[in-house]
Amino acid sequence: MFQQMKYFIAVVDEHSFAQAAEKYNISQSAISQQIKELNQEVGTPLLKRQGRSFELTPAGEYFYRQAKTIVNQIGQVLKNTRQIADNEQEKYILKLGYLQMFGTTEFLKAVTIFAEQYPEVKVNITSGQHDQLFKLLR
Numbered sequence: 019m020f021q022q023m024k025y026f027i028a029v030v031d032e033h034s035f036a037q038a039a040e041k042y043n044i045s046q047s048a049i050s051q052q053i054k055e056l057n058q059e060v061g062t063p064l065l066k067r068q069g070r071s072f073e074l075t076p077a078g079e080y081f082y083r084q085a086k087t088i089v090n091q092i093g094q095v096l097k098n099t100r101q102i103a104d105n106e107q108e109k110y111i112l113k114l115g116y117l118q119m120f121g122t123t124e125f126l127k128a129v130t131i132f133a134e135q136y137p138e139v140k141v142n143i144t145s146g147q148h149d150q151l152f153k154l155l156r
Contacts, residue, residue, distance in 0.1 A: 020092065022056040023085040025049055026064065030074065030082050110139040115151040 028038035029049065039049040057063050064078030074082060112132075116125050122145075133141055144154060 019056070019059060020089070022052050022059070023089055025052045026056055027082065027086055027089060029053060029065075030078075110136075111142060112139050113142045113144070115144045115146065115154060117145070117148060117151065 025038060025042065028041050029035055032038045032041065035049050035053075036046050039046040042049070053065065057065075060077070060081065062077045063075055064081050065072045066075050066078075114129065116122065129141060129143065133139070144151065146154075
């Protein structure tokens with residue numbers, strides 16, 4: 019149904035079965051068939067044909083708005099999923115910050131010990147003023 023929703027959105031956006039078919043590199047009859055199957059799945063006509071033209075039915079207007087939201091959300095989910103997969107290379111990152119005005123000897127000694135015990139963890143260290151570190155924390 020997801021692909022049918024995308025086809026339906028394209029038909030409405032392009033206001034043309036032919037242009038929607040061209041957008042997805044399929045035949046116009048294939049788009050028409052997919053919209054017909056979508057109507058059957060939904061259980062009501064979404065478009066009212068008038069010769070070569072069409073208009074949305076009230077149910078079609080509702081479905082169009084909702085389908086557009088869903089397709090956009092799924093697109094975002096796919097994008098986020100890919101980003102997570104890309105970031106798995108750096109799965110273990112420890113981000114540390116320390117105030118510049120305090121001594122760093124003990125801090126760096128602790129980081130060195132940690133890095134030796136957990137070599138698979140990448141350590142990013144930032145030093146700065148309180149306000150800078152707080153912004154980074156947020």
